[in-house]
Amino acid sequence: MAKHPFLGxxxxxxxxxxxxxxxCATLDRLLLLPVRVLDPxxxxxxxxxxxxxxxxxxxxxxxxxxxxxxxxxxxxGVTAKDLFIPILTFVFGEAQLNxxxxxxxxxxxxxxxxxPPASKRVLLGRLVKLSLHxxxxxxxxxxxxxxxxxxxxxSSLEELxxxxxxxxxxxxxxxxxxxxxxxxxxxxxRYAEIHAPNASTPTAxxxxxxxx
Amino acid sequence: xxxxxxxxxxxxxxxxxxxxxxxxxxxxxxYQVETAAGGPEAxxxxxxxxxxxxxxxxxxxxxxxxxxxxKLKETDADAIIVMMxxxxxxxxxxxxxxxxxxxxLLKPFDLEELNLTxxxxxxxxxLTMENLILRERVAxxxxxxxxxxxxxxxxxxxxxxxxxxxxxxTVLITGETGTGKELVARAIHAQSPRxxxxxxxxxxxxxxxxxxxxxxxxxxxxxxxxAKNTKKGRLEMVNAGTLFxxxxxxxxxxxxxxxxxxxxxxxxxxxxxxxxxxxxxRVIAATNxxxxxxxxxxxxRADLYYRLNVVxxxxxxxxxRPEDIPLLAQHFLRCYATETNKKIDSIQxxxxxxxxRYPWPGNVRELENAIERAVVVGKNRQIQLNDLPFVIPLxxxxxxxxxxxxxxxxxxxxxxxxxxxxxxxTTARILRINRSTLYAKVKKYGLAP
Numbered sequence: 001m002a003k004h005p006f007l008g009x010x011x012x013x014x015x016x017x018x019x020x021x022x023x024c025a026t027l028d029r030l031l032l033l034p035v036r037v038l039d040p041x042x043x044x045x046x047x048x049x050x051x052x053x054x055x056x057x058x059x060x061x062x063x064x065x066x067x068x069x070x071x072x073x074x075x076x077g078v079t080a081k082d083l084f085i086p087i088l089t090f091v092f093g094e095a096q097l098n099x100x101x102x103x104x105x106x107x108x109x110x111x112x113x114x115x116p117p118a119s120k121r122v123l124l125g126r127l128v129k130l131s132l133h134x135x136x137x138x139x140x141x142x143x144x145x146x147x148x149x150x151x152x153x154x155s156s157l158e159e160l161x162x163x164x165x166x167x168x169x170x171x172x173x174x175x176x177x178x179x180x181x182x183x184x185x186x187x188x189x190r191y192a193e194i195h196a197p198n199a200s201t202p203t204a205x206x207x208x209x210x211x212x
Numbered sequence: 213x214x215x216x217x218x219x220x221x222x223x224x225x226x227x228x229x230x231x232x233x234x235x236x237x238x239x240x241x242x243y244q245v246e247t248a249a250g251g252p253e254a255x256x257x258x259x260x261x262x263x264x265x266x267x268x269x270x271x272x273x274x275x276x277x278x279x280x281x282x283k284l285k286e287t288d289a290d291a292i293i294v295m296m297x298x299x300x301x302x303x304x305x306x307x308x309x310x311x312x313x314x315x316x317l318l319k320p321f322d323l324e325e326l327n328l329t330x331x332x333x334x335x336x337x338x339l340t341m342e343n344l345i346l347r348e349r350v351a352x353x354x355x356x357x358x359x360x361x362x363x364x365x366x367x368x369x370x371x372x373x374x375x376x377x378x379x380x381x382t383v384l385i386t387g388e389t390g391t392g393k394e395l396v397a398r399a400i401h402a403q404s405p406r407x408x409x410x411x412x413x414x415x416x417x418x419x420x421x422x423x424x425x426x427x428x429x430x431x432x433x434x435x436x437x438x439a440k441n442t443k444k445g446r447l448e449m450v451n452a453g454t455l456f457x458x459x460x461x462x463x464x465x466x467x468x469x470x471x472x473x474x475x476x477x478x479x480x481x482x483x484x485x486x487x488x489x490x491x492x493x494r495v496i497a498a499t500n501x502x503x504x505x506x507x508x509x510x511x512x513r514a515d516l517y518y519r520l521n522v523v524x525x526x527x528x529x530x531x532x533r534p535e536d537i538p539l540l541a542q543h544f545l546r547c548y549a550t551e552t553n554k555k556i557d558s559i560q561x562x563x564x565x566x567x568x569r570y571p572w573p574g575n576v577r578e579l580e581n582a583i584e585r586a587v588v589v590g591k592n593r594q595i596q597l598n599d600l601p602f603v604i605p606l607x608x609x610x611x612x613x614x615x616x617x618x619x620x621x622x623x624x625x626x627x628x629x630x631x632x633x634x635x636x637x638t639t640a641r642i643l644r645i646n647r648s649t650l651y652a653k654v655k656k657y658g659l660a661p
Contacts, residue, residue, distance in 0.1 A: 058233060058236070084320070085233035086227070086229040086232075086233045087230050087237065087319060088323055094236075095240075097236070137240055142239070142240050142242035143240055143242060153241065155322075155323035155324035156323075
């Protein structure tokens with residue numbers, strides 16, 4: 001892992017730079033990782049499905065890793081094109097579970113599929129939720145059943161809008177554990193290592209009570 | 213991420229991209245997913261470790277989806293299978309549903325549709341599992357519950373129970389009191405096709421004629437003075453199940469006629485009612501009386517006896533199978549030690565020998581009570597001889613012959629008191645003396661209740 005791990009945002013194909021900058025700033029504020037906008041990449045032609053008129057999300061993830069920034073701790077691709085995986089008609093985003101890359105699409109959140117056009121504020125809110133959701137997968141989180149959690153699965157924009165822009169208690173615990181294991185958060189102190197304010201030696205649960 | 217039990221899903225599709233994309237999506241949902249490129253691989257994987265939900269593509273080389281569905285259902289009728297196809301052929305869909313597929317999805321799936329389907333499947337899988345577990349639990353709990361034996365006569369009885377359970381034949385169980393006649397009846401019910409319907413037992417000897425009539429047939433409101441509401445009888449409640457008539461030899465002659473009619477027609481009316489009711493039930497009767505002698509004395513109807521005695525099971529008394537005493541004692545010890553949360557795990561050899569020598573006139577029930585008492589009063593890891601006071605003096609018939617009448621009375625009272633855990637009222641009831649007489653005798657013999 002790099003000395004100063006960061007999340008790299010990569011525009012795949014033409015993406016409004018203002019949106020990218022705002023997304024970068026918001027994620028930087030919300031995540032435990034610094035976020036940088038990396039050089040944009042053109043969309044690979046071979047990932048385009050002519051009949052479906054969509055890009056193959058899983059192939060774009062592989063492209064991001066093969067051709068992307070190797071220094072980044074995580075890479076988040078952002079594209080304005082519609083995405084699919086073979087078994088589903090479309091996806092809002094895709095990620096490698098416990099992997100390095102994730103991707104989100106502006107296509108449906110912006111209303112490009114014929115839905116009502118979203119304001120910039122609404123669009124940014126949706127993109128932040130999608131980004132955190134997909135990045136959550138790269139940190140090992142699965143879909144969550146806790147109502148309103150960011151990791152809850154959403155099959156429509158209405159469901160996405162209803163979600164809170166926050167992880168539930170359980171997901172936060174898993175995330176913190178993940179970051180601790182990666183050395184991105186200080187390890188939790190063991191109970192025995194906690195000193196009582198007015199005690200000269202470790203107290204409650206101290207070593208003499210523990211098994212040798 | 214709220215934790216939940218991992219549901220195992222198998223995806224069978226010859227297209228790698230489909231397998232992998234569905235696998236990835238499901239894995240993110242927290243499911244344990246495996247894939248198979250075709251029918252033979254799927255069958256092998258499912259045979260090795262059963263999957264909860266299986267997605268099967270309809271069009272595949274080697275074995276097509278519908279054939280695979282049939283094969284999977286042959287080996288596992290409870291398998292939840294969802295067919296997938298890229299071609300919307302309604303005939304395939306209908307055929308798949310006829311063959312037992314749970315659902316039929318068109319590829320590519322709509323996100324919302326897939327999510328709803330998965331949620332439904334997981335709920336269904338949980339219910340299927342719960343059902344299986346409950347069935348298994350019911351079966352193991354009641355199959356031969358407390359019927360513990362290695363005696364050849366009992367082993368033969370178990371075999372007969374298994375055979376007779378599959379039929380609807382009426383069974384008459386005879387045996388001394390406490391030999392476990394009701395347990396035999398429960399075992400027959402538990403292994404019969406009626407096991408999911410009620411098992412209703414009625415002790416015919418415990419009711420007066422009028423009460424037994426009302427209990428069995430039910431009554432209409434106002435049928436007699438105390439009939440404030442309409443009440444369903446046990447014959448109505450037992451529908452599809454098993455009716456156990458305990459102490460059938462104690463039924464009055466009038467009730468015997470009524471019972472005979474019900475057994476012949478399975479039709480009856482509530483007391484005070486006119487409507488004819490029907491019920492489908494199996495009858496198992498039990499008695500510790502000699503019914504043939506009762507027929508001879510004209511206290512039991514011969515036609516009812518023949519109606520009940522289609523299959524006759526005789527439960528041998530405990531003294532005729534002494535090899536079962538250690539086995540049963542250990543079994544009850546385990547049960548009561550767990551129930552009372554006591555760390556008693558064995559029986560001292562001398563105590564076991566005393567148990568073995570004791571004649572057990574009250575049979576298995578008496579042994580069970582003795583062990584229960586010993587567990588309750590026991591203070592050591594082993595049951596000691598003095599935890600079983602009442603088995604010591606009655607060592608054998610020869611020793612009993614030398615006892616005085618007073619000593620016999622003292623020992624008998626002490627024994628019943630011990631069995632009844634010192635309860636004077638129940639002890640007096642068993643000894644058929646009044647409480648004050650018992651109290652006087654307890655005082656006279658210096659017995660501490």
